[in-house]
Amino acid sequence: MNIKTCTERVILKPCSLENINYQIDTYIGCSHYCYYCYALQYAKTNWSERIITHKNIVEKLSDELKDVSPQKIYFGYHTDPYQPCEKQFIQTRKVLDLLLEKNFSASILTKSDLVIRDKYLLKNMENASVSISVAFIDNNIRKLFEYNTIDTERRINGLMQLKELGIKTNALICPVIPHVTDVVELINLLETCADTIWIYGLSILNKSDVYWQNIEPIFDQYFPKRNDLIKQAIFNKNHNFWNTLRSKLELIKKERKLDLRINF
Numbered sequence: 001m002n003i004k005t006c007t008e009r010v011i012l013k014p015c016s017l018e019n020i021n022y023q024i025d026t027y028i029g030c031s032h033y034c035y036y037c038y039a040l041q042y043a044k045t046n047w048s049e050r051i052i053t054h055k056n057i058v059e060k061l062s063d064e065l066k067d068v069s070p071q072k073i074y075f076g077y078h079t080d081p082y083q084p085c086e087k088q089f090i091q092t093r094k095v096l097d098l099l100l101e102k103n104f105s106a107s108i109l110t111k112s113d114l115v116i117r118d119k120y121l122l123k124n125m126e127n128a129s130v131s132i133s134v135a136f137i138d139n140n141i142r143k144l145f146e147y148n149t150i151d152t153e154r155r156i157n158g159l160m161q162l163k164e165l166g167i168k169t170n171a172l173i174c175p176v177i178p179h180v181t182d183v184v185e186l187i188n189l190l191e192t193c194a195d196t197i198w199i200y201g202l203s204i205l206n207k208s209d210v211y212w213q214n215i216e217p218i219f220d221q222y223f224p225k226r227n228d229l230i231k232q233a234i235f236n237k238n239h240n241f242w243n244t245l246r247s248k249l250e251l252i253k254k255e256r257k258l259d260l261r262i263n264f
């Protein structure tokens with residue numbers, strides 16, 4: 001992995017999520033190395049290999065926040081704020097310290113349990129929330145699709161610690177890969193530690209997309225018997241696979257009274 005430092009980029013960016021005005025990427029690039037990462041399609045850098053830190057992220061952000069009223073800011077839109085290099089560069093932590101000092105709050109999406117390092121800081125923010133995303137229970141399969149993430153069990157344990165502290169928690173089951181992701185088993189693992197569970201199918205619009213070119217060879221090599229079924233469902237959102245799964249999840253939602261948000 002190659003670490004570079006920049007000095008000029010804008011830190012506070014507009015955010016298109018509902019009820020959130022701004023988002024912050026504390027790094028450019030992400031060494032979690034998810035082969036399905038949608039950012040790969042738009043990245044102007046070698047996304048997984050080159051991580052760009054900011055030399056004066058706190059000073060720059062402090063300046064940008066001068067005319068912004070306290071509000072919740074989103075982390076994790078393009079890059080993971082708790083990817084491995086955060087241990088060394090602590091940019092996310094420094095930014096959160098500044099936001100707390102200025103009475104802002106944070107909504108965080110991550111695949112790492114490093115977020116629990118900052119749990120007391122997050123608890124002191126008004127209405128802060130943490131979301132984890134998970135898609136694979138089997139670690140050998142996870143490593144095929146997410147080369148450098150931590151296992152799902154650790155992510156879920158981390159989320160539980162945050163919930164026990166009174167922080168709002170969410171989980172994203174994302175991406176659901178047909179005939180690979182066990183959505184129901186993941187819900188079983190998540191239902192006690194996530195206030196809300198969002199479920200997103202793998203979204204590939206075009207076979208020329210970079211992330212499809214990255215993951216298609218994984219299906220070909222490691223899932224030869226399921227390969228055709230997987231591909232048929234990925235490229236057809238009206239496929240029976242999705243309809244059957246949706247019906248099953250609607251039933252679970254009703255019977256267990258869970259806040260499940262089904263997005264496929």
Ligand code: SF4
Pocket residue numbers: 030031032033034036037038039078079080111
């Ligand atoms: S954690 Fe998120 S940003 Fe990082 S590589 Fe994976 S999908 Fe992309």
